[in-house]
Amino acid sequence: MIQVESLHKKFDKNQVLTGLDLNIEEGGVFAILGPNGSGKTTLLKVILGMVVPNSGIISVGGESIKNKWKYRQEIEYLPQIANFPGNLRVKELITMIKDLRQKSSAEERLISLFGLKPFLNKKLSTLSGGTKQKVNLVLTFMFDSPLIILDEPTTGLDPVAHIRLKELIQEEKQKGKTILVTSHIMQFVEEVADEIVYLLEGKIYFKGTAEDLMKKTDQTNFEHAIATIATTKHA
C-alpha cells in the first residue's frame, strides 16, 4: 500500500528523518510509535504530500506521489491538532468537505455515534477540545477510502467516545482497509494495532507485532517494552 524509500527531511537545522525505509502492506492497523519529536507526524505529512521531503521516494498504491494530488482522494487524514476555521458551523464544515470530495458519505451515523447532533449549528470556535476532536473524527471516517491516517486520534476524548473510536477502527479493519495510527496511549495501541512501527532518531527502529517487541526487549508488559527501547537507546 505504502512504500517509503530512504526518506530524508530537515527542518532548518533539525534533521528529523534520516533515510527512513518503510513498507506498509495492504489491510490492517499499523501503529507508528516513537518518543516526542521522533518524526511521526512528519512521516504522515510526507505521505499526505503536506510536507515536501528533501530526498526519498514515496509511493501510495504503487504510484509515486511526487507532484500528485489525486491520490489523496483515497486517503482520509485526521490531523493531530484540530484547527478548523472558527467562523464556520459544524454543519457547514461537513457539507463543505463533502462538496470537495464528491463522494458518498455516511456522516449521519457518525454524528449520532459521537452524539454531535446538538452541536451541528454551533460555530467551531465555540466547541471544546474534545468536541472538536469528535467533529474531526466524523470528517475523517465519513468517506469510504482504503487508507486512513490517524494522528493522535484519542486526544481529548471521553471514555464513551474512546470506546466508540476503537469499535470504529475495528469495523474499518474488517472491511480490509489500511489504517495508520499514532498514539502515546499504549493501552489503546495494544488493543487496536496489528503491527508496531517504532521510530527512533529518524529511522525505523523496530517493525513487527507487539509479541515480537516484548520478546526482543525481554519484557512481559507492552508499555514497559516500549519504554525499554526509548531508555536503552538514549542511555
Next chain:
Amino acid sequence: MRSRWSYVYFLFYLLLGFVLLFLNNDVSKAVITLMNIIIVLVPLIGTIFGVMYFYNSKEFTELLLAQPIKRSSIFLGQYLGVAGSLTMSLVLGLGIPFVLYGLFKSDAIFDFSLLLVTGAFLTMIFTALSFNIALSNENKIKGFGYAVLLWLFLALIYDGLFLMSLIIFKEYPLDSFSLAATMFNPIDLSRTLILLKLDISALLGYTGAVFKQFFGTNQGLIISILMLILWTILPIWCLIYKSKRKDF
C-alpha cells in the same frame, strides 16, 4: 470575515465618489483628486487585506491541503478571492456614483476608466505581493511588518530616493533613467500614466515632455500596461512556486 470587510471597503468608495463629485461639481477634477487617493490607498488596502486574510485562513488552508486538491488551486483560489472582491469593491464603489453623475456624457470617461484599470492592477499586484510575504513568514507580526514596509517603500521612500538621485546626477541626461526607474515601481507607473493622460504634464517641465512623448502615445500606454501585467504575473507565479515547496 472577508465579505464583511469588502462591503465596508465598497461603501467607503461609494461615499468617497459621491462626496468628491459633490464638492468638485466636475468629473475631470474629481478624477484627479481620486487619483491621489487611489494611488496611495489601494496598494495599502491590498497589502493589509492580503496579509490579514492569509493569516486568518491558515487553519482553513491546512484543512484543504489534506484534501484531494492541487496546491496551486488552493492558493490561486484564495488569491483570486481576495483580489477579486477588492477589485469589485473599487470598481463598483467608484463606478456607481460617477455613472449616476453622468459619466457617459462627459469627456472624462477614458481617464476615469484608466483610473479604474490601474486601480484594479494595483489591487492585484499588492495582494499578490502581500500573499508572498505572508507565505514566507510564519510569524504574523513579522509578516505584517514586512508588508507595511513594502507599501511604505514603494509609496513614499522610492519617490524620495528617485528625487535624490535626480538631484545628485542632475548634470547628466536622465530621461531614460527616470523612465526606467518609474517602470520599476507599480505605484509610480500608475501615477505617471494617469497624470499624463489627464494632460497636466505641462506642470512637469522638460522631463514631463519626455514622459509625455513616451506615456502619451499609444505605444507608451501599451508598454506601461504590459509592465503592470508583468508586475501582476511575476508575484503570482512566485506565489505558486513557493507554495509548492512549503511544508505545512
